[in-house]
Amino acid sequence: MKIVVDAVKCQNHGQCAISAPANFELDADGKLQYRELFDEGNFSDIEDAIDACPLQAISLNDDAHA
Template sequence: MKISVDRAKCQNHGVCAISAPDHFELDSQGVLQYQESFDEGHLEDIEDAMDSCPLQAIVLNSA
């Protein structure tokens, strides 16, 4: 599975970076950066990030 962020929806609130800091972060300009790939052991953190996104901009896609 891979993480995908809908950039048209994302407003760089950064709540996902709090839920899953190993996979999401705001860069020095406040723009969300993320890792598409992750190992299954981090699925719970990724799901928390998805749930916490106020605009529901994060989705998981089959690899």
């Protein structure tokens, strides 16, 4: 499973970085950086980040061929 962020929707609010700092962060310019892959132990944090995004720009892609 991979994290997918819709760059068109994302406005760098950073709520995901608060919810799941192991996978999301704002860089020095305030732009979102994220890691597509994550440990199963962080799944709850990733779900929280998805829920926290005010623009619903984050999703999970479970296509094994993606």
